[in-house]
Amino acid sequence: MRRLLFSLVVALPLLTAVSAQEAAVRKLTPAEQAQLDIDNKGRSTPLTAEQWIARQSGGNQAQRKSWEPTPPPLEPRDFTGLWQVPGGSINLIQETGEAAPFTPEEAKRTQQLIDAENNGAVLTDAASQCFPHGVPRLSFAPYPVRFAYLPGKVLMLHEVAHNLRIIHLDRKEPPKDTPQSFLGYSVGHWDGNVLVVETSHFNDKTPLDFHSSHGTKLKVTERFEKRKTPQGYTDLVVRITIEDPDHFTRPFTVIRRWPFRSDMAATQGADGITEYSCEENNRNVEMSSDGKVIIK
Amino acid sequence: MKSVFRPVLLAVAVAIFSASAGAADAGVWDHLPVAQRPQPGTPNLNGKWAMPAPIRVLKTSDGKEPPLLPAAKAKYRANQAALRANPKSDPVANCWIQGVPRITYAPYPMLIAQDKDRVNLVYETNHTFRIVSLRKPLPIVDDSLDALWLGYSAGHWDGSTLVIETIGQNDRTWLDYAGLPHSEKLKVQERYTLDGPDRIKGEITINDPETFSKPWSTQFTLVRQPGYDLQESVCVRDHKM
Numbered sequence: 001m002r003r004l005l006f007s008l009v010v011a012l013p014l015l016t017a018v019s020a021q022e023a024a025v026r027k028l029t030p031a032e033q034a035q036l037d038i039d040n041k042g043r044s045t046p047l048t049a050e051q052w053i054a055r056q057s058g059g060n061q062a063q064r065k066s067w068e069p070t071p072p073p074l075e076p077r078d079f080t081g082l083w084q085v086p087g088g089s090i091n092l093i094q095e096t097g098e099a100a101p102f103t104p105e106e107a108k109r110t111q112q113l114i115d116a117e118n119n120g121a122v123l124t125d126a127a128s129q130c131f132p133h134g135v136p137r138l139s140f141a142p143y144p145v146r147f148a149y150l151p152g153k154v155l156m157l158h159e160v161a162h163n164l165r166i167i168h169l170d171r172k173e174p175p176k177d178t179p180q181s182f183l184g185y186s187v188g189h190w191d192g193n194v195l196v197v198e199t200s201h202f203n204d205k206t207p208l209d210f211h212s213s214h215g216t217k218l219k220v221t222e223r224f225e226k227r228k229t230p231q232g233y234t235d236l237v238v239r240i241t242i243e244d245p246d247h248f249t250r251p252f253t254v255i256r257r258w259p260f261r262s263d264m265a266a267t268q269g270a271d272g273i274t275e276y277s278c279e280e281n282n283r284n285v286e287m288s289s290d291g292k293v294i295i296k
Numbered sequence: 297m298k299s300v301f302r303p304v305l306l307a308v309a310v311a312i313f314s315a316s317a318g319a320a321d322a323g324v325w326d327h328l329p330v331a332q333r334p335q336p337g338t339p340n341l342n343g344k345w346a347m348p349a350p351i352r353v354l355k356t357s358d359g360k361e362p363p364l365l366p367a368a369k370a371k372y373r374a375n376q377a378a379l380r381a382n383p384k385s386d387p388v389a390n391c392w393i394q395g396v397p398r399i400t401y402a403p404y405p406m407l408i409a410q411d412k413d414r415v416n417l418v419y420e421t422n423h424t425f426r427i428v429s430l431r432k433p434l435p436i437v438d439d440s441l442d443a444l445w446l447g448y449s450a451g452h453w454d455g456s457t458l459v460i461e462t463i464g465q466n467d468r469t470w471l472d473y474a475g476l477p478h479s480e481k482l483k484v485q486e487r488y489t490l491d492g493p494d495r496i497k498g499e500i501t502i503n504d505p506e507t508f509s510k511p512w513s514t515q516f517t518l519v520r521q522p523g524y525d526l527q528e529s530v531c532v533r534d535h536k537m
Contacts, residue, residue, distance in 0.1 A: 073329060073331045073332070074331070075329045075330060075331060077329060078329030078330075078331060078332065080329060080331075080332050080411065129532060130391075130532045130533075131530055131532055132423065132528065132530060146427060148409040148411070148416045148418075149327050149328050149329070149332070149409065149411070150327060150342055150343070150407065150409045151326075151327040151342065151343075152327070153409075155407070155409055155416065155418060157416065157418070157425050157427060162393075162422075162423060162424055162425060163423065164418060164423040164424075164425055166525075166526060168525075175525070179527075181527075181528035182528060182530065183528060268435045268441070268448065269444065269448060270425075270426060270427035270428070270446075270449070271413075271414055271427045271428070271429040271432065272427075273427055275393075275444045275445060275446055277392075277393055277445055279390070279391045279392055279393070279532075279533065280392070280445075
């Protein structure tokens, strides 16, 4: 027994060191293989182990090392600390690489906005006018977020435009007469170590990304899970399932990985969350080239 | 005899104290991940709070007008006149972030969410929050430090009182709804003390040598609001939606 313990204690760090170097060619652990199988579900071209490893972490390894000078708390349900969405991911492309299953009307509307933008129009949306970003738009914005815990609640404190989300773990469904709002009403529960958040009662004033709209029937289910990258860094993986029968032909899922950013804790200000005064700096109510304010 | 007996007594006293603190604490921090739970005996300010009587005109503890310096007094009168002429002259009417301490007595409820390293103050009014570290010191104020709407805050426990010090605020906010001005030299100390399980006795001390002839204090009360959900509150100036 002692020998077994000894060999585990000595061998494990070695194994980790080797796997960090040879990440791209090593074999997946059974747990990783199981995760790859889940991620490959529904993909027309399944990811190889190598591709899967490569896409686990945002940023290159040198960046990841500087982003995570200290690791996050060990407890899987402990999301304390700073997570930052990498930039360049404000879109609805599914993990399969496919576009969202737009209804014909929504496909047309989305394309019109893309074309307008390509022709020099400045798109104005809720976020650019300092309204809350909406969901999942908020989860695509490349700014840090901090989680906080209250009895029966999880709070998400986003740097961008001080967006504030309250996840009600102490409710199974929203109260009667819940009004529509930009960020909707979120109820949540733990499924193992996955925080499952279901949000409804959205208004229809936010885009889902930059170009696609939604209606008040929108339901968003987010599954937040801390996951180690093969190189030993930590992502908060967010699987976002979007349902809105007026805009999409079926529910679909996009995935984002938010790297842990303990380096940002050194930022002066609100414990790593810099004050963001949209009202002062970031308002964008410019007109499009034909003189119209474009919303959504 | 003495030298043996004293440590024993001390140990017994500590054991009784920790047991009672532990008992009073039982379950209070269960919602937090284990590594984030405060020391046993830390006052529990967690929850939803509101001021029963929101403060509109800030007065000193003895009910007097704050000790304004002459130039600041003239500015206060000018702000009051501007406000009478046009309510929109209030920075808050333009949806600017409210500043400290004014945000504390905005007529909206707030949440306090503690863990061992920080106190999060989450205000319904225009969905604004402050994340106050209990571990990191205040930055040094010099020309390289950007003045912020909510400034830079650091907190600590003074016995059972949560103390938050705030510096580095810009001078574009008012201290109250009546137009009380301040400069960038403003230092604010907030003190939050539980007064029974459902009431917080608050005290604010204002120290701004460019605006006031001496530091002064004022009191406030927060009362628990069980069963209230914080609503989405949005303030956007001249919005187009």
